[in-house]
Amino acid sequence: MKAILALEDGTVYGGEGFGARCTARGEVCFNTSMTGYQEILTDPSYKGQIVTMTYPLIGNYGVNVEDIESWQPHVGGLVIRELAPLHSNWRADEPLGDYLLRHGIPGIQGVDTRALTKRLRVRGALKGVISTEGIADEDALEQARSWHGLAGVDYVREVTHPNDFVWEDASSANFRLATAETTGNPRQVRDPLPPADIPIVAYDFGIKYNILRRLRQRGFQVRVVPAHTPAADALAHRPAGIFLSNGPGDPAALGYAVQAVRDLIPTGIPIFGICLGHQILGLAMGGRTFKLKFGHRGGNQPVKNLESGQVEITSQNHGFAVDPASLPPEIVVDRINLNDQTVEGMRHRQRPIFCVQYHPEASPGPHDTTSLFDQFRQTIEKS
Numbered sequence: 001m002k003a004i005l006a007l008e009d010g011t012v013y014g015g016e017g018f019g020a021r022c023t024a025r026g027e028v029c030f031n032t033s034m035t036g037y038q039e040i041l042t043d044p045s046y047k048g049q050i051v052t053m054t055y056p057l058i059g060n061y062g063v064n065v066e067d068i069e070s071w072q073p074h075v076g077g078l079v080i081r082e083l084a085p086l087h088s089n090w091r092a093d094e095p096l097g098d099y100l101l102r103h104g105i106p107g108i109q110g111v112d113t114r115a116l117t118k119r120l121r122v123r124g125a126l127k128g129v130i131s132t133e134g135i136a137d138e139d140a141l142e143q144a145r146s147w148h149g150l151a152g153v154d155y156v157r158e159v160t161h162p163n164d165f166v167w168e169d170a171s172s173a174n175f176r177l178a179t180a181e182t183t184g185n186p187r188q189v190r191d192p193l194p195p196a197d198i199p200i201v202a203y204d205f206g207i208k209y210n211i212l213r214r215l216r217q218r219g220f221q222v223r224v225v226p227a228h229t230p231a232a233d234a235l236a237h238r239p240a241g242i243f244l245s246n247g248p249g250d251p252a253a254l255g256y257a258v259q260a261v262r263d264l265i266p267t268g269i270p271i272f273g274i275c276l277g278h279q280i281l282g283l284a285m286g287g288r289t290f291k292l293k294f295g296h297r298g299g300n301q302p303v304k305n306l307e308s309g310q311v312e313i314t315s316q317n318h319g320f321a322v323d324p325a326s327l328p329p330e331i332v333v334d335r336i337n338l339n340d341q342t343v344e345g346m347r348h349r350q351r352p353i354f355c356v357q358y359h360p361e362a363s364p365g366p367h368d369t370t371s372l373f374d375q376f377r378q379t380i381e382k383s
Contacts, residue, residue, distance in 0.1 A: 003016060008141075009123060015111045019099075021133055028126050033298050042068045056080075058078075066171060078106075083107070125293070201243070202225070252320075274355065285331055287327045294319075296358075303344045331347075344356060
């Protein structure tokens with residue numbers, strides 16, 4: 001089926017459709033990861049966005065049920081250069097096109113994704129429409145221009161779990177490759193998990209499952225609570241620590257979350273935030289946030305630790321950042337992005353509070369920063 005991608009600046013790309021036969025609006029962005037399209041599709045942080053993959057061949061290893069990052073995919077649409085006609089991987093359960101069809105998400109292939117990415121880098125992230133229904137170019141452009149965008153919109157309420165729950169999943173254990181002759185099924189060879197001896201509360205602003213897996217691997221008993229949970233209700237679970245998750249959209253639109261974190265800060269309970277949780281902490285501690293031109297999305301973002309001098313290659317997905325000039329003196333900016341010098345990490349001078357803008361759970365991406373989960377445990381034990 002024919003498909004189009006229309007941008008608010010008047011640009012229209014034609015291609016071949018796959019996945020669902022429908023029309024979707026969203027902010028068109030790009031991700032530079034070479035692998036991990038399944039984790040990207042199911043990352044709640046992509047709510048309201050149409051993702052362009054810069055790597056030219058997508059879908060070659062299919063989709064499997066073990067690597068999803070949420071209960072369903074959240075992207076508005078997927079833009080790629082070429083869809084692999086065949087998939088081949090021992091863990092695959094279905095092809096990418098079938099997965100998108102089953103979840104009602106449109107895809108377009110045959111797009112010059114290099115040209116599209118260069119346009120987004122120059123113009124910034126643009127509102128767009130992806131359609132596999134054969135609509136006219138003029139209709140698609142009108143829909144793109146009339147879409148409300150991401151700024152000032154609360155997407156967190158659409159992706160957070162409605163009720164709290166304790167995370168206890170066998171998939172939290174790392175699996176090891178082994179021969180089928182000795183094990184029967186390589187998927188079942190998993191490392192044992194440590195006892196869950198430290199209770200924490202994790203605010204679900206759009207939390208990825210691999211974050212929960214990493215926390216469980218460090219011996220945390222994780223109670224996940226909805227994004228709108230007041231501080232008093234979170235404290236009623238008697239947590240030894242508070243975790244603030246990733247999530248979609250504009251942090252400035254989440255007044256309820258900012259207030260909850262502001263109420264938690266004086267308690268002295270250790271707090272660790274990532275991505276949107278990092279931005280919410282920045283707002284709760286008196287700072288401001290702003291929208292980036294085209295955001296950071298990919299598995300190759302260089303971050304410098306200003307205190308150790310170490311450079312980390314990180315996985316990122318965000319379109320907003322904390323303004324360092326707005327932060328009070330008790331907040332230390334301890335990490336910056338080496339591409340544009342934006343804030344990538346902060347810590348409180350007196351309180352056991354720290355946060356990073358990137359994704360240390362790395363799904364997908366490098367594992368340079370998974371030690372931050374160990375640091376969270378050490379902070380709680382010391383506290």
